[in-house]
Amino acid sequence: MxxxxxxxxxxxxxxxxxxxxxxxxxxxxxxxxxxxxxxxxxxxxxxxxxxxxxxxxxxxxxxxxxxxxxxxxxxxxxxxxxxxxxxxxxxxxxxxxxxxxxxxxxxxxxxxxxxxxxxxxxxxxxxxTEQWSDWTSVTVIVAGMIMLSALIGESTADQQLYHFKLDPQNQGKSMDQGLWKYSRHPNYFFEWLHWFAYPVLGLAAGSYELWIYPLLMWLFLYYLTGIPFSEKQALTHRGDNYKDYQRRTSMFIPWPPKE
Structure with a gap:
């Protein structure tokens, strides 16, 4: 396969x-x-x-x-x-x-x-099937709640940014409304959250190695292909406007902005 x-x-x-x-x-x-x-x-x-x-x-x-x-x-x-x-x-x-x-x-x-x-x-x-425990249904429910939360969060963040970019008046500005008020990369945060669903589900079958995937995704997003490039590109195109946004707003985990 x-x-x-x-x-x-x-x-x-x-x-x-x-x-x-x-x-x-x-x-x-x-x-x-x-x-x-x-x-x-x-x-x-x-x-x-x-x-x-x-x-x-x-x-x-x-x-x-x-x-x-x-x-x-x-x-x-x-x-x-x-x-x-x-x-x-x-x-x-x-x-x-x-x-x-x-x-x-x-x-x-x-x-x-x-x-x-x-x-x-x-x-x-x-x-x-024999390797799955009696509480498989519980882990499916918990994994489903994680997946649903991540889906709603990332979909909302993507839609907010998409409509923000469609408005010509926002040219050169940083999106700092909605979920983007609390995190500079809420889409990446919810993408990362989604990967917790699989190791949680795997608890019912003794598949503990899957916990490496939230860590692996965090490394990709935080250090390799996600945030570093996005931050560099934003600074290049929006300069001081983005620097002010950086000062006020959490990079990854949603958090109330600084005054």
Missing amino acids: LLDLFLLNVFIMLCSWVLVTYNRRAGLVDVAWSFSIALNVIIAAWAIDSAPLLVRLFLGLASGIWFSRLTWHLFRRYAHETQEDTRYANMRRAMGDYQHLGFLVFFIFQAGLALLFSYPMLNLLTIS
């Missing part, structure tokens, strides 16, 4: 890479990454019958909805962009004459990364 899903991810990434070769907007890789995880989870929940039906339904529906919504949000953002995302534009310049091959390697790497972040769901789906 893992090999089949990886090959599916590679196919999706190769199709995306071909399109990016012509339109030179490599941000499509983010859409393809999220879409790959959504397909991985939905297919695995349908095809693997080892886990209890309740667990399969929860992961297929809850995780499928989570990553499908994220795919739609990223695609909508991508469709409205007129220029290539700064991250990938910088990569393109750095690779120079080898950008075509460089992006091919990068897209295939993302296929593997999509499988890596599908692992919590795949791991839970392959645990046989």
